[in-house]
Each structure stands twice: as C-alpha cells, then as structure tokens.
Amino acid sequence: MYKVFIFVIIALVVAVISEKKNDNEEYTSQYDGIDIPKLLANRRLVLGYCKCLLSKGACxxxxxxxxxxxxxxxxxxxxxxxxxxxxxxxxVLHHLIDHEPKCWKELEGKFDPEGTYAKKYKHNFTLED
Known part of the structure; x- marks a missing residue:
C-alpha cells in the first residue's frame, strides 16, 4: 500500500501553511504546539479535514x-x-492508514492516482526522525 503522500498532507495540517516569499523559509510554526495524538483521537475533526480535502464538505x-x-x-x-x-x-499518516482506510484511499485517489508521490516519498516513511 502506498502511504507516503499523506505524510506531506498532514505536515501541512500541522503547519497550517502560509505562503512564503523565500524558498529557504519553513512553513509557519504557529501550530507546532498542537497535541497530534489528541487531535487524532477526535474522529469528527479528522473526517472533517478529509471531507474538506476531498471537496465533500465545508473547509x-x-x-x-x-x-x-x-x-x-x-x-x-x-x-x-x-x-x-x-x-x-x-x-497522522499512520493513523489514517490504520484507522481511517476509506479516507486514506480517497485522498490517495485524488492527490496521487498514479502513485507518483508514494514512490517519490517511500524512503521517508518511518515514524523516526
């Protein structure tokens, strides 16, 4: 199963990205204090982001x-x-794959239908870092 593009998706959820002028800048650290396990325990919130990304609900x-x-x-x-x-x-990637496989498959189908990003990022798919 290709799992990696969600790695990037949720990095952005955590960061809640703002555009930057310089490619050397990182995405905003404004949301670095978010308790990710607590966020993931709220299925309603997780599915809300999923629906938003899939254009199936409000964002x-x-x-x-x-x-x-x-x-x-x-x-x-x-x-x-x-x-x-x-x-x-x-x-978040591991959570979606393990606990929200329907959401995962739909996101994968929308954002990586050819498996391009999964192949590209496969080497980054570990919890360590």
Missing amino acids: SPDGAELKRVLPEALEADCRKCSKKHKHGARL
Whole structure:
C-alpha cells in the first residue's frame, strides 16, 4: 500500500501553511504546539479535514489553506516543512492508514492516482526522525 503522500498532507495540517516569499523559509510554526495524538483521537475533526480535502464538505480556514497549498507541497518534496512538521505528518499518516482506510484511499485517489508521490516519498516513511 502506498502511504507516503499523506505524510506531506498532514505536515501541512500541522503547519497550517502560509505562503512564503523565500524558498529557504519553513512553513509557519504557529501550530507546532498542537497535541497530534489528541487531535487524532477526535474522529469528527479528522473526517472533517478529509471531507474538506476531498471537496465533500465545508473547509475551515485552516483546511482551505491546506487544500490550496497541498499540490505545491507534494511537488516540492515538502522542503519547507520542519522536522516537527514531518514527524507530525508521519503520526497522522499512520493513523489514517490504520484507522481511517476509506479516507486514506480517497485522498490517495485524488492527490496521487498514479502513485507518483508514494514512490517519490517511500524512503521517508518511518515514524523516526
């Protein structure tokens, strides 16, 4: 199963990205204090982000920003993501695969139908970092 593109998606959820002027800058650290396990324990919230990303439901401002920047982040290897963002993304990735497989498959189908990003990021798929 290709699991990796969600790694980037959730790095962005954690970061709630704002556009940057310089490619050397990282995504905002404004949300670095989020308790990821607590967030993941709230299924309603997780599924809300999923519906937003799939254009099946309303988006919060954070979700809308994530949806807007996700394609660029996938294409750019998440180079603006900090280590903290990447670790949070890995936690969410594992959660979606293990606990929300329907959401995972739909996101994968929408954002990586050819498996391009899964192949590209496969080497990054571990919880360590």
